[in-house]
Amino acid sequence: MTTLWRSLACPLCQRIRLISHNVGYLAPFASRRHASSKSPENHAGQIDMSQFPVENIRNFSIIAHVDHGKSTLADRLLEITGTISQEASNKQVLDKLQVERERGITVKAQTASMVHQYQGKTYLLNLIDTPGHVDFNYEVSRSLAACQGVLLLVDANQGVQAQTVANFYLAFEAELAIIPVINKIDLKQADVESTEEQMRRLFDFKNEDLFKISAKLGINCEEILDAVIQRIPPPKSDPSKPWKALLFDSTYNHFRGAVTNVAVIDGKVQQGDKISSAHNSKVYEVQELGIMSPDYQSTQELHAGQVGYLIAGMKSIQEARIGDTLHLSSSPVEPLPGFKPAKPMVFGGIFPMEQSEYRDLKVAVDRLTLNDSSVTVAKDSSPALGLGFRLGFLGLLHMEVFNQRLEQEYNATAIVTTPSVPCKARLSSEKLIKQYKTDEITIFSPAEFPEKRDVTEYLEPIVMGTIITPDVHLNKIFSLCEAKRGEQVDFTYIDASRVLLKYKLPLNEIVVDFYDLLKSITSGYASFDYEDHSYEPSDLVKLDVLLNGQVINELSTIVHKDKAYPVGKTLASKLKDVIPRQLYEVVIQAALGNKVIARETIRAYKKNVLAKCYGGDISRKMKLLKRQAEGKKRMKKIGNVDIPKDAFISVLKR
Numbered sequence: 001m002t003t004l005w006r007s008l009a010c011p012l013c014q015r016i017r018l019i020s021h022n023v024g025y026l027a028p029f030a031s032r033r034h035a036s037s038k039s040p041e042n043h044a045g046q047i048d049m050s051q052f053p054v055e056n057i058r059n060f061s062i063i064a065h066v067d068h069g070k071s072t073l074a075d076r077l078l079e080i081t082g083t084i085s086q087e088a089s090n091k092q093v094l095d096k097l098q099v100e101r102e103r104g105i106t107v108k109a110q111t112a113s114m115v116h117q118y119q120g121k122t123y124l125l126n127l128i129d130t131p132g133h134v135d136f137n138y139e140v141s142r143s144l145a146a147c148q149g150v151l152l153l154v155d156a157n158q159g160v161q162a163q164t165v166a167n168f169y170l171a172f173e174a175e176l177a178i179i180p181v182i183n184k185i186d187l188k189q190a191d192v193e194s195t196e197e198q199m200r201r202l203f204d205f206k207n208e209d210l211f212k213i214s215a216k217l218g219i220n221c222e223e224i225l226d227a228v229i230q231r232i233p234p235p236k237s238d239p240s241k242p243w244k245a246l247l248f249d250s251t252y253n254h255f256r257g258a259v260t261n262v263a264v265i266d267g268k269v270q271q272g273d274k275i276s277s278a279h280n281s282k283v284y285e286v287q288e289l290g291i292m293s294p295d296y297q298s299t300q301e302l303h304a305g306q307v308g309y310l311i312a313g314m315k316s317i318q319e320a321r322i323g324d325t326l327h328l329s330s331s332p333v334e335p336l337p338g339f340k341p342a343k344p345m346v347f348g349g350i351f352p353m354e355q356s357e358y359r360d361l362k363v364a365v366d367r368l369t370l371n372d373s374s375v376t377v378a379k380d381s382s383p384a385l386g387l388g389f390r391l392g393f394l395g396l397l398h399m400e401v402f403n404q405r406l407e408q409e410y411n412a413t414a415i416v417t418t419p420s421v422p423c424k425a426r427l428s429s430e431k432l433i434k435q436y437k438t439d440e441i442t443i444f445s446p447a448e449f450p451e452k453r454d455v456t457e458y459l460e461p462i463v464m465g466t467i468i469t470p471d472v473h474l475n476k477i478f479s480l481c482e483a484k485r486g487e488q489v490d491f492t493y494i495d496a497s498r499v500l501l502k503y504k505l506p507l508n509e510i511v512v513d514f515y516d517l518l519k520s521i522t523s524g525y526a527s528f529d530y531e532d533h534s535y536e537p538s539d540l541v542k543l544d545v546l547l548n549g550q551v552i553n554e555l556s557t558i559v560h561k562d563k564a565y566p567v568g569k570t571l572a573s574k575l576k577d578v579i580p581r582q583l584y585e586v587v588i589q590a591a592l593g594n595k596v597i598a599r600e601t602i603r604a605y606k607k608n609v610l611a612k613c614y615g616g617d618i619s620r621k622m623k624l625l626k627r628q629a630e631g632k633k634r635m636k637k638i639g640n641v642d643i644p645k646d647a648f649i650s651v652l653k654r
């Protein structure tokens with residue numbers, strides 16, 4: 001969260017903020033529009049939040065399938081309201097994380113407040129931009145709890161896609177007002193008519209309800225703001241009740257502790273108030289609060305119905321629990337229901353490169369999970385990698401992004417083991433039943449996989465997948481789903497040429513490359529989304545990976561019996577590619593019990609790095625040795641083999 005660090009940590013900003021607190025005058029909101037978070041006028045005054053009574057507040061999210069234009073529309077709305085300037089550099093301003101900028105995807109929901117004049121009245125609009133990828137769906141469901149309505153965006157070129165359907169139902173079930181918007185009408189290939197038909201058939205929208213816009217060119221975007229005011233109700237908040245707020249997100253700041261995002265349900269809160277939470281009776285003093293516009297803008301107060309940030313010296317994940325209810329410590333309130341915990345789909349071990357870095361890694365994981373509460377954390381240990389953690393993620397992309405954020409935002413380099421999905425085993429062995437105190441266990445990693453003789457059956461997680469595709473690709477999709485052990489449960493035409501398919505699929509089969517394969521066989525035209533379904537009996541086996549004869553559990557995997565051979569072969573050959581040559585030969589084997597099913601050999605590396613440096617150029621020698629040492633730092637010695645830290649994830653990718 002570099003922007004946050006910059007604005008909160010910068011001494012100049014701190015000073016300006018202090019001055020602005022003391023000045024306490026009412027700066028007109030629209031006069032302080034800015035182009036970047038660096039501009040000091042960000043903090044040049046404070047907004048009087050009491051000028052926005054509940055009936056003049058609208059809280060809404062933009063939801064859509066990946067890349068349908070959420071962040072671009074957010075930019076346009078911020079520009080139209082003068083919240084940001086129209087500079088070319090002001091693109092996707094709500095994608096603030098380095099990982100979002102690098103990958104071009106939103107992974108974190110972001111809030112931005114803006115002001116809009118409508119029929120002579122001034123409205124405060126709080127917008128939450130959400131991620132589109134299924135792995136970050138928890139961000140969407142949490143954001144919706146702070147909203148009364150959504151803009152459901154659909155790309156006119158692609159039409160309704162799998163995440164459009166999933167997101168529609170999230171909003172529908174939360175009983176939010178839904179404004180359907182067809183985007184990218186400027187594109188030559190835009191098929192607005194078919195998109196309209198899909199939205200009518202699938203979601204029952206009427207033609208007159210639909211907005212047709214180009215977020216990129218700003219066509220018809222201003223009307224969206226009016227529609228937000230007309231069609232989305234104000235929050236159901238009571239200013240006369242004691243202060244009560246939903247803590248719906250939080251971020252760790254090195255200097256200030258937890259910076260929480262709150263939706264004020266009732267009453268008002270101001271600097272200096274003493275507050276507590278429903279889960280933690282500790283008393284905190286509100287040090288700073290304000291709104292995101294889109295950067296941090298401190299205010300004196302936050303009132304009923306408003307969405308903003310609040311800093312109160314909370315230090316840890318336990319103190320700033322997402323979903324918690326905040327209240328004045330003198331006036332406890334009935335807690336809000338909070339959020340359903342996220343259900344992890346993929347587990348991976350995460351270990352420090354050196355055991356001495358365990359504590360630092362723990363701190364980094366704690367702080368990042370404050371910002372990403374969909375990750376579950378449990379302690380773990382491995383003979384090869386020492387003490388670490390077992391983390392649960394919503395998908396493989398989520399796991400990669402978490403790992404990247406650990407490195408980029410917390411400077412923590414860690415080894416992430418081969419991801420696995422949690423299977424189950426029904427035990428027959430009395431000894432194991434006694435040991436586990438249950439006859440059905442969940443297996444999170446290959447090391448825990450019980451032997452076949454000790455179980456009556458294994459079970460694997462099954463998901464319900466939704467695929468939306470042009471019908472010309474159906475045959476290829478049927479073959480792919482069959483190869484992935486899928487079972488078709490629904491087939492519906494959503495317009496003249498596009499089909500919605502529902503498949504029951506083993507999670508293990510889709511977690512790694514299903515989406516990529518689907519995209520490649522349909523030239524990118526099919527989309528996919530899935531939700532948790534059930535556990536079903538399955539013929540599972542543990543596929544061991546051995547390096548120089550030693551089983552490496554961290555590289556082993558659990559697969560369906562029919563997939564063991566191809567997966568074993570791929571694993572061994574991938575490892576051959578990713579493990580560099582060493583001073584001795586490395587034999588890689590994949591085995592089912594004692595039966596070796598694949599073998600590869602990495603020949604010994606005889607060359608001395610300094611061999612070419614005979615003669616006395618000491619600086620060149622030092623450079624070569626340094627480069628070699630840096631390479632080593634990113635390796636982990638397991639047994640007697642140096643393994644690059646990314647090998648564990650990369651071997652699974654095909």
Ligand SMILES: Nc1nc2c(ncn2[C@@H]2O[C@H](COP(=O)(O)OP(=O)(O)OP(=O)(O)O)[C@@H](O)[C@H]2O)c(=O)[nH]1
Binds near residue numbers: 072131185
């Ligand atoms: N031609 C055209 N391109 C658009 C329009 N809106 C967005 N785009 C482009 O579509 C791509 C994706 O836009 P984003 O705003 O990042 O989409 P998103 O939905 O926020 O993406 P995620 O957050 O990753 O799901 C970008 O290249 C945009 O420039 C539009 O109205 N017309």
